[in-house]
Amino acid sequence: MNHQIVWSVALILGVVLGGCERNPEQTNTNASVAEPALSNRVDINTAVRQNLGITFARVESRNVAQTLRVPGRFELLPTARREYRMPAAGRVELLVQQYQKVEAGDLLYRLDMPRWRELQRELTDIEASARLAKADLDSIGPLLAAHEEYHAEIQNAIDLWTQRVADLEQLQAAGGARGGDVAQARASLATARADLAEAKEKKAELTARALTATARFDAAQSRMAILLESASSLTTRSVSDLTEIDVGKPKWQRIGEIEILALSPGVVDLFHAISGSFVEQSAPVLTTVQPDKVRFRAHALQSDLGKLLNGLTATVVAPQGGSLRDSAGIAGTLILAPTADPERRTIEILMTPNGGLPLDSWARAGVSAFLEIVVSGGGGEELAIPLTCVARDGTQSIIFRRDPADPNKAIRMDADLGLDDGRWVVIKSGVAEGNEIVLDGVYQLMVATSGSITKGGHFHPDGTFHDGDD
Structure with missing residues (x-):
């Protein structure tokens, strides 16, 4: 029994120790093969770009040192x-x-x-009143014309009887006229004068009636206009319609x-x-x-008030990452709020996009983004790349520039970086404006070309680490 246990333990130890043993011949063979020298160029053909999701950003001139970036959101204009x-x-x-x-x-x-039914009834009634007043007013004109003719006839009769009475009185004084003829002429003159007075009274009545009809018609028209305005408000249609x-x-x-x-x-x-x-x-x-009528509202620190002025040019840029990363910026003019927030020590700033150009579809109320402001006193522009194009390999900053002579290769470069604003970083050398720098996929390329990152291996029971799978 004891012999069986001893042989079992020996067998297990042999297996464990044997798993970490290397074949001397294999070791000698591996040692005799020289590792290829590392190159700073990486193949990025179409298949590689698709598999790694490689995208590029262009080197461009920007005023990074004097660019102030503040977060905010779009909102609808009033x-x-x-x-x-x-x-x-x-x-x-x-x-x-x-x-x-x-x-x-x-x-x-x-x-x-x-209420619309009631208004229709009121309009019908007032329209009828206006028509009656208009008809009454129209009938007075012919009556007045006929009355004027009657008045003229009476005046002629009065003139004739006046002359007749005067002639008869002269004849009577000369002894050639009878007294009855004179009395009859005087009676006819009195009757004509009475008719004239009655005609004047009738004319006054017709004139007053005309004034009343005119007032009724004008009132009906005014009332009609008011009711039509009310109808226009209810129906949202114009009065003419x-x-x-x-x-x-x-x-x-x-x-x-x-x-x-x-x-x-x-x-x-x-x-x-x-x-x-x-x-x-x-x-x-x-x-x-109207979704396209938007403005951008952000909050800047009060400590930056010395750099901010009304009328400065500002650009809204989409948030980093996602499908909006490559969206074009939206330019506009800066407006500072008249008051600041004493508790948060911030001041509101508004940016209204420049008119005349359609906005991108992502610029809608509620979307968060960043406002980039080239503050007053800014210096000159420098070459810059997105900060996410930079990968860290140990203590080195690495970028990959697409080979201008061969678009299917990327050149690994030590990045000579300057100031950054949290989104863009100045690159001092090694690139020209318009060069393409790897954006997505930069980490995978850095790992593939790194000489300091362990590629793989395994641990032994004693805690040591060996390269390879065996």
């Missing part, structure tokens, strides 16, 4: 948001979907409002449910009511926004 509210209490029927794009004049929702004749009637008489149209282009953002609900007057129904 004029970018529009609310559509209830002009009067009524039932709502929504006709658009959330985030649907609409143009000016597109139908948003329909309203069934009791409401009064346009459609199949023999003005349009306001034919409107049943009120259709609310978009006043400006935009995107439907929020709903404040649901279809079929009864909504009170002035309550919001939906909100649209």
Whole structure:
């Protein structure tokens, strides 16, 4: 039994120790093969670039030393948001979907409002009153014309009887006229004068009636104008559109449910009511926004106030990493807030993008990014590369420049770096503007070309480490 245990232990030790033993012949063979000299050039053909996801960034001139970078976010301009509210209490029927794009004049929702029915009745009544006043006023003109003719005839009769009475009185004085003829002439003259007085009274009545009809017509017209303005507010249509004749009637008489149209282009953002609900007057129904009307809001340290001025040129750059990394910057003009925050010791700064150019799709409200400001007193531009192009191999900073003569090779270079702003770093030598520097995949290339990183091996039971798999 004891002999069996001894032989078992010996066998186990032999296996363990034998696993770490190297074949002398194999050792001699490996030692006789010289390791190839390391080169500073790496093959990066299409297959390698695809497998490692290699991308490139170009060397460009930037004012890194005098660039201030502050984080912030995009927000909508105050004029970018529009609310559509209830002009009067009524039932709502929504006709658009959330985030649907609409143009000016597109139908948003329909309203069934009791107030509109009342307004239509008031418009009908006042229109009838205006027509009656107009008819009365129009009838007075011919009456006054006829009365003027009657007045002229009476005046002629008075003139004739006046002359007749004077002639008869002269004859009577000479003894050639009878007294009865004179009395009859005087009676006829009195009657004519009475008719004239009555005619003047009638004219005064017609004049007053004309003034009353004019006042009634003007009042009806004013009332009609006010009601049409109210109808315009309820329907969001112009007065000229409401009064346009459609199949023999003005349009306001034919409107049943009120259709609310978009006043400006935009995107439907929020709903404040649901279809079929009864909504009170002035309550919001939906909100649209114009996503391209944005500005950038950031917070700078108060210690940087000496460098910041209104009107400085600033550029919003997308956050590092992800699909937005290669997005172009958005330039604009800087505006400083009139007051600062004493608790956080910051000051708000706004950047409004330059007009005339469409914004990239990523520039929308709520997106976080960085604002790069070339502060006052900035120096000249220097060659710079993204800081993420730099890899560390021990204590060395390494970059890989794409060979201008062979795009399928990358040249490993010790990076001669200068100042950085957290995103870009000055590179002092070894590159020219426009050169391509490896961005994604730089770490894999550094590992593949490093002489200081252990490539692989295994540990022995005694804690020592050996290269290779055996």
